[in-house]
Amino acid sequence: MFFLFLVLETISLTLIVRYNNFQRVNVLNSSNVLAGSIYNRYNSVIEYFSLKKINEKLAAENANLRNELLGILHTDLEESAQKMINNELFTSISAKVINNSVNKQYNYLTLNKGSKHGIHPDMGVICSQGVVGVVINVSANYSTVLSVLNGRWSLNARLNGSNHFGPLKWEGQNPYIAILEEIPYHVNIFENEEVVTSGYSNIFPENIMIGRVVRTEHEQGAAFQNIWVQLSTDFQQLSYVEVIEKKSKAEQFELENTISNE
Amino acid sequence: MNKKPVWYIALFIIVVLIQVLFMNNMQFSKFVNPYFYVLFILLMPVSTPRYAMLLLGFVLGLCIDVFSNTPGIHTSATVFMAFLRPVVVNPSTIDDADVILPVSIVHFGFWWFVKYAGILILLHHLFLFFIEMFTFDHFFTTLSRSFLSAIFTFVFVVISQFLMFRK
Numbered sequence: 001m002f003f004l005f006l007v008l009e010t011i012s013l014t015l016i017v018r019y020n021n022f023q024r025v026n027v028l029n030s031s032n033v034l035a036g037s038i039y040n041r042y043n044s045v046i047e048y049f050s051l052k053k054i055n056e057k058l059a060a061e062n063a064n065l066r067n068e069l070l071g072i073l074h075t076d077l078e079e080s081a082q083k084m085i086n087n088e089l090f091t092s093i094s095a096k097v098i099n100n101s102v103n104k105q106y107n108y109l110t111l112n113k114g115s116k117h118g119i120h121p122d123m124g125v126i127c128s129q130g131v132v133g134v135v136i137n138v139s140a141n142y143s144t145v146l147s148v149l150n151g152r153w154s155l156n157a158r159l160n161g162s163n164h165f166g167p168l169k170w171e172g173q174n175p176y177i178a179i180l181e182e183i184p185y186h187v188n189i190f191e192n193e194e195v196v197t198s199g200y201s202n203i204f205p206e207n208i209m210i211g212r213v214v215r216t217e218h219e220q221g222a223a224f225q226n227i228w229v230q231l232s233t234d235f236q237q238l239s240y241v242e243v244i245e246k247k248s249k250a251e252q253f254e255l256e257n258t259i260s261n262e
Numbered sequence: 263m264n265k266k267p268v269w270y271i272a273l274f275i276i277v278v279l280i281q282v283l284f285m286n287n288m289q290f291s292k293f294v295n296p297y298f299y300v301l302f303i304l305l306m307p308v309s310t311p312r313y314a315m316l317l318l319g320f321v322l323g324l325c326i327d328v329f330s331n332t333p334g335i336h337t338s339a340t341v342f343m344a345f346l347r348p349v350v351v352n353p354s355t356i357d358d359a360d361v362i363l364p365v366s367i368v369h370f371g372f373w374w375f376v377k378y379a380g381i382l383i384l385l386h387h388l389f390l391f392f393i394e395m396f397t398f399d400h401f402f403t404t405l406s407r408s409f410l411s412a413i414f415t416f417v418f419v420v421i422s423q424f425l426m427f428r429k
Contacts, residue, residue, distance in 0.1 A: 004316050004317075008337075039282075101287075173403075
């Protein structure tokens with residue numbers, strides 16, 4: 001009996017430790033057919049209770065977009081054309097969050113769209129408030145997203161004022177706070193300074209909002225300082241998100257590969 | 263009264279659904295997440311063979327893991343709990359007529375059940391939260407998270423007893 005116990009414990013501990021190898025096994029996560037459809041059905045019921053909030057958010061986003069549009073119309077044509085070209089590089093697919101958590105060490109989301117709708121792993125996920133996460137698993141109709149609130153992931157972020165960049169990692173407990181690391185200690189940082197995506201990875205375009213600086217900490221003798229960032233996305237209230245992909249990703253990847261192969 | 267296998271199957275499905283749809287979304291605070299699904303292990307008759315308990319624990323944990331994207335974490339904790347249950351309750355100390363019944367407050371008495379459920383839930387939660395952190399750093403934070411969540415799980419388990427088994 002003790003033997004069976006050891007066998008079962010070994011299997012489950014292997015699942016934990018070798019997590020990254022199993023990550024691509026579709027059956028063992030919430031994007032599989034059964035879990036996905038249960039979450040989807042449940043969500044279509046409880047969605048009614050949050051319709052008001054969703055509405056308010058959409059209205060706010062609408063107003064923002066209108067402002068931006070006015071801004072574009074009033075700037076000179078060349079600049080706005082450039083802006084449009086930049087935006088063209090990314091395509092986006094709208095999806096609904098059907099399952100979400102914020103109080104675990106490793107938080108994930110499940111979306112109601114999958115490979116059938118053009119979603120595949122490594123696409124970025126954003127919402128009107130800012131960055132949300134990255135797709136890791138897809139089935140035909142559902143996909144699983146690694147949230148920013150997940151210790152297994154860090155995101156390349158840039159300080160908007162000074163242009164310094166470094167990895168941003170979730171703090172681990174508070175769903176509103178992440179830590180930006182590896183910023184040289186001589187860099188002056190202002191409170192409330194914007195932190196945005198760097199655009200150096202293929203997952204997110206440049207300048208997507210991540211959050212604002214709340215405080216900094218510099219350990220004695222360390223070359224870097226840590227920066228506490230208040231995340232702009234409210235992960236507890238996520239409802240609709242955009243899944244985005246760089247169109248020229250394959251091309252860039254190929255190009256970069258030829259360099260590393262030399 | 264004695265229950266048919268189909269009752270246990272229904273119980274299994276219900277506790278999994280309650281866990282993934284309600285309990286996982288319950289946020290009293292960032293510290294607390296009740297793991298109500300352990301109710302299934304708690305209610306299995308004392309006479310259940312040990313190997314069956316271990317396998318059931320494995321399947322139950324795996325189901326919860328699949329839904330919450332935590333491969334292995336709940337599985338290991340639930341197998342651990344299923345393994346310890348016969349250590350906590352010695353079947354020979356239970357009345358012969360009672361060993362085939364689902365464990366309940368009604369048949370086993372309030373304080374007996376409190377002790378039994380309390381110990382097993384706490385052991386399960388301690389194992390679960392430390393495995394989830396995978397380190398003994400933040401030892402006291404993890405410890406308090408386990409205790410707080412265990413209290414909530416325990417309250418839900420006791421409430422469910424009064425809803426499921428009426429005299």
